[in-house]
Amino acid sequence: MSLDTRARQHNAPPRIHPNYPRRMRLADSLQILAVVSVALVVAVFLADGGAARISTPADAITALGIVTGLVGTDLLLVMMLLAARLPAIDRAFGHDSAMALHQSLGKPALYLILAHAVLLTIGYALVQPAGFFDEVWIMFSSLPDMPLAFLGVGLLIAVVITSLVIVRHKFRYEVWHLVHLLSYVAVLVAIPHQLSVGTLFREGSLQRYYWLALYAGVAGSIILFRFIVPIVRSLRARLTVVGVDQEARGVVSIRLSGRQLRSLKAKSGQFFIWRFWTPGLWWQAHPFSLSAAPTHNSLRITVRGLGDASSALPRVPVGTRVSFEGPYGLFTDFARTSPRIVLIAAGIGVAPIRSLLETATFAPGQATVLLRSSTVDDTYLVDELAALCRARGAELRIIAGKRAPGTSSWLPGDAVQARITLATLVPKLREADVYICGPRKWTDEVVRDARSAGLPTRQIHFERFDW
Amino acid sequence: MRKRAAAAAATASLSVLAIGWLVGTPAIASLQDTLGGTATDATVSAAASAPVASTPAAAATATATAAPAATATPTPTVTPAAAGITGTFTGSVVATRFGNMQVSVTLADGTITDVTALQLTDKDSRSVQISNRAAPVLKAEVLKAQSAAVANVSGATYTTQGYLTSLQAALDAAGF
Numbered sequence: 001m002s003l004d005t006r007a008r009q010h011n012a013p014p015r016i017h018p019n020y021p022r023r024m025r026l027a028d029s030l031q032i033l034a035v036v037s038v039a040l041v042v043a044v045f046l047a048d049g050g051a052a053r054i055s056t057p058a059d060a061i062t063a064l065g066i067v068t069g070l071v072g073t074d075l076l077l078v079m080m081l082l083a084a085r086l087p088a089i090d091r092a093f094g095h096d097s098a099m100a101l102h103q104s105l106g107k108p109a110l111y112l113i114l115a116h117a118v119l120l121t122i123g124y125a126l127v128q129p130a131g132f133f134d135e136v137w138i139m140f141s142s143l144p145d146m147p148l149a150f151l152g153v154g155l156l157i158a159v160v161i162t163s164l165v166i167v168r169h170k171f172r173y174e175v176w177h178l179v180h181l182l183s184y185v186a187v188l189v190a191i192p193h194q195l196s197v198g199t200l201f202r203e204g205s206l207q208r209y210y211w212l213a214l215y216a217g218v219a220g221s222i223i224l225f226r227f228i229v230p231i232v233r234s235l236r237a238r239l240t241v242v243g244v245d246q247e248a249r250g251v252v253s254i255r256l257s258g259r260q261l262r263s264l265k266a267k268s269g270q271f272f273i274w275r276f277w278t279p280g281l282w283w284q285a286h287p288f289s290l291s292a293a294p295t296h297n298s299l300r301i302t303v304r305g306l307g308d309a310s311s312a313l314p315r316v317p318v319g320t321r322v323s324f325e326g327p328y329g330l331f332t333d334f335a336r337t338s339p340r341i342v343l344i345a346a347g348i349g350v351a352p353i354r355s356l357l358e359t360a361t362f363a364p365g366q367a368t369v370l371l372r373s374s375t376v377d378d379t380y381l382v383d384e385l386a387a388l389c390r391a392r393g394a395e396l397r398i399i400a401g402k403r404a405p406g407t408s409s410w411l412p413g414d415a416v417q418a419r420i421t422l423a424t425l426v427p428k429l430r431e432a433d434v435y436i437c438g439p440r441k442w443t444d445e446v447v448r449d450a451r452s453a454g455l456p457t458r459q460i461h462f463e464r465f466d467w
Numbered sequence: 468m469r470k471r472a473a474a475a476a477a478t479a480s481l482s483v484l485a486i487g488w489l490v491g492t493p494a495i496a497s498l499q500d501t502l503g504g505t506a507t508d509a510t511v512s513a514a515a516s517a518p519v520a521s522t523p524a525a526a527a528t529a530t531a532t533a534a535p536a537a538t539a540t541p542t543p544t545v546t547p548a549a550a551g552i553t554g555t556f557t558g559s560v561v562a563t564r565f566g567n568m569q570v571s572v573t574l575a576d577g578t579i580t581d582v583t584a585l586q587l588t589d590k591d592s593r594s595v596q597i598s599n600r601a602a603p604v605l606k607a608e609v610l611k612a613q614s615a616a617v618a619n620v621s622g623a624t625y626t627t628q629g630y631l632t633s634l635q636a637a638l639d640a641a642g643f
Contacts, residue, residue: 027472028468028469028471028475031468031476032472032475032476035476035477035479035480036476036479036480036483038480039479039480039481039483039484040483042484042487043483043486043487043488044487045487046484046487046488046490046491047486047488047490047491048491049491050491051488051491124564127564127565128564143624196619197624199597199623202623203620
């Protein structure tokens with residue numbers, strides 16, 4: 001009897017966590033909505049007899065120019081929603097994936113808007129007839145609201161260029177962010193010409209109301225979820241710093257105390273965007289993960305002095321008021337799909353791993369914690385991890401050693417030579433959810449190893465802590 | 468994106484596009500019916516569609532016949548010119564991207580009583596459609612405002628600009 005049961009347990013496929021199908025249904029719905037929103041603006045153009053106008057090549061170019069403008073603007077609005085911290089989007093995709101999608105839409109949206117400008121100029125120039133640059137000047141000088149629209153395109157170009165990975169790291173985060181905020185201006189200044197120059201959204205037409213409702217919805221979401229909700233939550237929680245504990249050189253745990261923290265519904269593994277109200281720090285906000293399970297009146301983060309802000313954090317005085325946005329992220333037990341769990345951390349990535357280990361659902365013997373570092377000494381929170389592993393029946397492995405130069409593995413050089421991989425390190429890996437937190441490149445390498453071990457995407461969870 | 472979601476998104480999108488197309492097609496057909504299929508008729512139908520009693524004076528050779536009081540004795544009192552101007556004045560031809568525009572204005576004792584569209588944008592069927600929609604709106608606005616300073620009719624920017632420019636020229640000619 002007992003033998004039979006064990007055999008069945010071994011052969012049974014990993015139990016899917018009940019949250020997963022629901023989460024995927026939500027993700028599907030949101031994705032379908034986004035795609036249909038694009039189809040809808042094109043349909044609006046067609047319904048208005050847009051295709052009927054096409055009788056000459058110039059008409060065709062003009063029509064294409066209008067469609068690229070419509071689709072490009074719709075994508076811009078989708079991008080803004082992805083960055084608006086909508087709870088549904090965070091629950092379905094997680095902040096990381098939402099922002100990755102936001103980033104990947106940036107260039108296509110810009111290209112569509114540029115195509116809109118160029119195609120319409122050509123289309124109008126052919127009818128006039130005028131040269132391309134003469135036409136640009138005619139549009140600029142004689143059409144209402146066009147100078148604003150030109151400004152919008154210019155701002156959009158600036159925003160996308162400063163966000164290219166290579167260029168982006170040349171700027172301080174705050175400078176980049178300030179430029180990025182101009183995208184709101186770019187979208188706003190483009191509205192007047194859509195309503196006055198274009199015939200599609202003429203006064204009193206149904207499509208004008210749809211278009212304006214789209215803008216109102218996006219603006220409302222941004223105001224509500226990026227401003228009102230964080231302000232209300234911060235005021236209600238009244239978080240203050242109650243202790244700063246030195247964990248290692250340049251690494252501190254900051255303990256925060258507040259009220260009614262249960263209502264935040266924060267979970268282990270999530271992060272907040274924090275703002276410490278001291279004279280030197282109040283103007284910067286930075287994301288840090290919870291390094292301990294949240295309680296009804298306390299939160300804890302663990303921070304390493306990486307950037308200019310976090311290097312000042314070890315000296316943050318007790319009693320400092322703290323405001324926040326969040327909690328965000330799907331790096332939690334909510335995203336589980338399998339009975340086993342593997343937690344892999346490098347460097348300060350240990351923070352969310354530490355809090356996950358505290359509250360994740362698993363039976364003794366079903367969890368493995370892998371801690372990766374260059375030397376045994378530069379690991380953080382090891383004592384806490386060891387104590388938690390003992391208490392909960394998880395296996396803790398510290399993998400120390402330098403990576404071999406020129407190789408692309410997350411493991412030390414000698415481990416690579418010995419053909420050690422994630423699959424050989426962790427028994428029954430296929431029945432486990434893998435959580436990875438560390439530097440961007442390292443994280444990518446672990447994810448690749450997990451994929452090549454045959455792990456499906458739904459069982460791989462990762463968070464990168466650089467911007 | 469999962470396969471099922473992608474399929475659903477594609478189906479929904481195609482349906483939406485098809486509906487858009489179906490809604491758009493009758494509009495095209497009816498438009499072509501009203502235009503009789505020829506581009507040259509467009510000017511005529513556009514001018515004729517403006518609901519005005521066309522007087523001989525409104526023709527291209529219309530002359531400015533101001534009230535004697537206004538022209539003979541230019542008195543330096545307040546608004547002397549505007550008082551009592553009567554007649555029909557034709558504005559200049561304004562070339563726009565979508566065709567030429569010209570209007571005439573009828574004044575009765577210093578009041579704008581009528582604006583007639585002599586020529587409206589006629590570059591293509593769409594321009595005609597837009598102009599025909601905008602002209603009555605502009606006329607009503609002008610009669611209400613008693614000047615060429617009225618708001619742009621959205622979606623008919625070129626028509627608005629051409630219409631108002633020609634109108635202003637007519638009013639200038641009248642010394643209004």
